[in-house]
Amino acid sequence: MVSYASLGKTLVFLDVETTGLDTKQCDIIQLAAISGDRTFNVYMMPQVAIDEGAMEVNGFSVSDGALLLCGRAMPTVTLPEALTSFLGFLWSLEQPVLLAAHNARHFAKPVLDRALLRCSLNWQFQQLGSRFLDTLPLSRALHPGLDSHSLVNLLGYFLRRHYNAHDGFEDARALQDLYNCWNPRQEIVDNFLY
Template identity: 30%
Template sequence: MNNLREVFQKYAAVVFFDTETTGLDAKTCQIIELAAIRIEQTDRGTLRMAANLDEFIRLPEGEKLPEQITKLTGITDEMLEKEGLDEADVVSDFEKLLDDTAGPVLLAAHNAQFDLLFTQAMAGRYDRPLAELLARADYLDTLTVYKDRRAYPHKLANAIAAYKLEDKVQNSHRAIDDVAALFEVCKAMDDERADLLEYVNIFGYNPKYGVGGPRIDGVTYWPQRFNKFMQSSSYTLPALAKGGRNNA
């Protein structure tokens, strides 16, 4: 069991995070649930959860959730009104998980492009350190990794099944459950082949549709086709990008 050994030789912490949102466009929609866990390595080489959060965010006055979002996530207007926090408070809480005074932080998400655009948009609405912390962090998109390992489809639920983690985690379309699942999937991928560091700041995209939204500073984008089997080390997306070979 690798226990993300190589990752923690470079990073002081890995923050696995996920968002639930009111829609798909970070410019016009907002986060309604943000969940994250901060994982650190102990002196014995084991992993510990150093901090976590799972918070709802209230909608602006007079706004309601789209019906399809409630059906997908189970989150209701009543839940947001009763349990939701002001967005500024969630920004402050997320900053604590991204603290990098002890060393560099790696942010990991499944389809990280989506979640990062929403968190960047949220950070941009406040004069606080979150935007800077996000910019200083490195990014790991586990969707890009998984596309190099298994055939379509590539949702988190498919990864859970592929790595036989159904008894450990669940994919419920609720952010906190997906974060816990993502952590286990990431460990399983690292056990399978310890090359996660090669995927840092490299996002694959479907060449048919292009990059989903604005490109994020510091990220290399590369077309990624659907593969039917685990790619050899010479043909992973990072290897293709490094060699300048377009695999579209």
């Protein structure tokens, strides 16, 4: 497990793939998280249509009642099942946990909050007492001279690695690897917690 020892928290890197970019309307298609060698990854059948732009970026589509990723059918669970399993995953880790996501504040957190509320699981999530770390502004603060702070560019720049971007699990793993490479000081990280 990745520990943020100075705060006494376990770091959990997460990513969501969705039907679009509108946080008030999009559905979660994939929810993935990683903490050290502990992993979580589920797919859900969306209740709203996948935007054309989202399809081009993440490769998800729906056909004949199946969720497809680059044309391959993926096993799905319902949103309540996915979120209940995710909460179980978080509770299985050393408490408390700190959830880290790239663009957490403006995308991952609002999407996850809305889904938890929709499934009446927001209270259970709040019991974790988890805070979020947004690694996008953290990256900008740590490395202001970079032209792009996308995960793809950051992973290529710092780790000389390319990966299957916009796959939720691969994005979460890339973020964990980047964070470990950066090893930022607590006083900097504290500016991006909420």
